[in-house]
Amino acid sequence: MRAQPLVLAKAPRPGLVKTRLAATVGDDAAAELAALCLLDTIAACSAASARCHLALAGDLAGVVLEDELRRSLIGWRVFAQQGDGLAERIAHAHATIAGPVVQVGMDTPQVTADDLAAADAALEDSPAVLGHADDGGWWLLGLQDPSRAGVLTDVPMSQADTGTRTARALLGAGLHIEVVRRLRDVDTAEDAEIVARLAPGTRFGRRWHELPVRSPVR
DSSP states (O other): OOSEEEEEEEOOOTTTSOHHHHHHHOHHHHHHHHHHHHHHHHHHHHHHOSOOEEEEESOOTTOTTHHHHHHHTTTOEEEEOOSSSHHHHHHHHHHTSOSOEEEEOSSOTTOOHHHHHHHHHHHTTOSEEEEEETTSSEEEEEESSGGGGGGGGGSOOSSTTHHHHHHHHHHHTTOOEEEEEEEOOOOSHHHHHHHHHHOTTSHHHHHHHHOSSOOOOO
16 A cells, blocks of 8 residues: 555543543443544554554543553554644644555544555545545545645534535645545444444444443434
8 A cells, every 4th residue: 555544533531532422321431432443443554554643632641442552553653633623633644744645533443454445546546535424524535645635724624514625625726536435433322333233343343232332223
């Protein structure tokens, strides 16, 4: 894989991650599930490339599954997120990497090395690759020139139209976009149930099905 995987994530600390999911399963379980999401994502990236990056909000000291996370990140470049909002943090993280980048978050434990390889292949012929999310946002951004992520600083993040507005910003900057498959973010218990059914073999999926309190899918 030519492009370097980049993960943006929050340190999985109870009360600070997966707060909507925590409303159903509690802070501790939500933080554990967040850690498992991150571990699944790290595994997919490591399987795709030997050069991987993690831009982390917070630190790993004392977090849920700290030892396992640290072991999984051996060989990775880990650095702190910088910026006043998510868009600025995304732009800063991209700008620290030379060469093509495929960036994901920690909300799609079903992501695979093949997904990352598909984005990498799309970057061979297109300056930008975007993976839309079911909630209207996006789960993957690939750029031949990572500095171009700066065009996103005026895009409101975590909105129902963030994916559309991100595509508009990229196109407005003259960047042709290739689109990869749509995925569902894990934000709520309903999301978690659906994703766990789709990817039962992931760390996240196995743990979700062990929990006594889950959400029925409507």
